Amino acid sequence: MRCIEFLAEDAPVFLDAHNACILLKARQKELASVEVSLDLGLSTQSVDFSEWDCDAQELDKIVKKPNSAYIIRDGTANEIAIRNSIEYRLRPTEKGQAPALVIDEELMHQIAPLGPMEYARRRAELAVNPGWRVLDIGTGLGYSAIASLDRDAHEVVSIEKHPEVIELSRMNPWSQRLHEDERVSIVIGDAFEVVSTLRVDSFDSVFHDPPQIQLTPKLYSTKMYRLIGQVLVPDGQLCHYVGPEGFSYRGQEVAKLVENRLRGNGFHSIEFIPKLQSILATYGDK
Numbered sequence: 001m002r003c004i005e006f007l008a009e010d011a012p013v014f015l016d017a018h019n020a021c022i023l024l025k026a027r028q029k030e031l032a033s034v035e036v037s038l039d040l041g042l043s044t045q046s047v048d049f050s051e052w053d054c055d056a057q058e059l060d061k062i063v064k065k066p067n068s069a070y071i072i073r074d075g076t077a078n079e080i081a082i083r084n085s086i087e088y089r090l091r092p093t094e095k096g097q098a099p100a101l102v103i104d105e106e107l108m109h110q111i112a113p114l115g116p117m118e119y120a121r122r123r124a125e126l127a128v129n130p131g132w133r134v135l136d137i138g139t140g141l142g143y144s145a146i147a148s149l150d151r152d153a154h155e156v157v158s159i160e161k162h163p164e165v166i167e168l169s170r171m172n173p174w175s176q177r178l179h180e181d182e183r184v185s186i187v188i189g190d191a192f193e194v195v196s197t198l199r200v201d202s203f204d205s206v207f208h209d210p211p212q213i214q215l216t217p218k219l220y221s222t223k224m225y226r227l228i229g230q231v232l233v234p235d236g237q238l239c240h241y242v243g244p245e246g247f248s249y250r251g252q253e254v255a256k257l258v259e260n261r262l263r264g265n266g267f268h269s270i271e272f273i274p275k276l277q278s279i280l281a282t283y284g285d286k
């Protein structure tokens with residue numbers, strides 16, 4: 001039996017190693033049905049093998065690659081990845097947690113002990129209030145943007161350098177609200193240039209969520225922080241991913257380096273939160 005592409009009308013089937021393993025074992029035991037997730041852990045459902053089934057070889061292929069996620073197309077399991085000069089892919093995380101983004105083998109999300117979406121929610125609880133306008137630098141899979149929507153943000157402007165990442169997010173069941181909610185606008189471009197074109201004082205909160213400093217030093221520069229300050233209203237909030245506690249770059253602790261640069265560019269009440277690997281700061285006069 002080949003993989004059947006759609007479980008129900010318009011609902012594509014996604015699988016990771018954990019769920020492929022459940023399906024394989026259930027088939028080996030000749031069960032009539034099994035409880036499984038066909039959307040990368042977003043929900044679970046009972047699959048009746050008389051209505052849906054999947055080739056054991058395809059399932060086996062998925063089980064052997066626990067760091068990849070798959071979509072079933074034309075009866076075969078296809079890795080959710082885009083490869084040109086750079087490789088972009090979804091990486092499953094713990095059971096029932098959102099997948100992470102991997103760019104050229106660099107993990108773009110904090111994944112333990114919570115999942116990437118849960119971390120985004122915790123950050124948004126600290127940095128977004130209802131009715132706020134949010135600037136989201138580094139869209140990625142849109143988890144910060146979605147967490148801002150859950151906090152009743154009025155609008156979210158989200159900047160992403162790589163169109164491939166946005167394409168990947170369209171394939172991720174956990175990212176769908178990024179594309180469906182009218183409050184979100186996605187701008188493709190280098191944040192360093194795009195932020196300088198935005199209106200002064202136009203955001204209440206900024207998520208600055210760049211890759212680690214050694215990959216994008218420009219996004220941790222004094223000039224970047226000046227640009228972010230310009231678009232924030234007085235008392236506006238910044239939530240900035242800086243990496244784990246003690247993480248250093250060129251002999252300097254990154255959290256300290258960022259703190260000093262922010263202080264020099266009009267930010268105050270700067271606090272490093274190790275559990276969230278992030279700095280929170282307020283813009284303007286104290």
Ligand SMILES: C[S@@+](CC[C@H](N)C(=O)[O-])C[C@H]1O[C@@H](n2cnc3c(N)ncnc32)[C@H](O)[C@@H]1O
Nearest residue numbers: 108138139140141142143144160161190191209
């Ligand atoms: C840590 S991930 C962001 C995760 C995202 N906030 C989320 O919630 O899923 C960093 C993102 O920044 C993007 N990026 C890297 N350099 C950039 C730049 N100069 N301008 C805008 N985005 C950039 C990467 O492609 C990647 O998607």
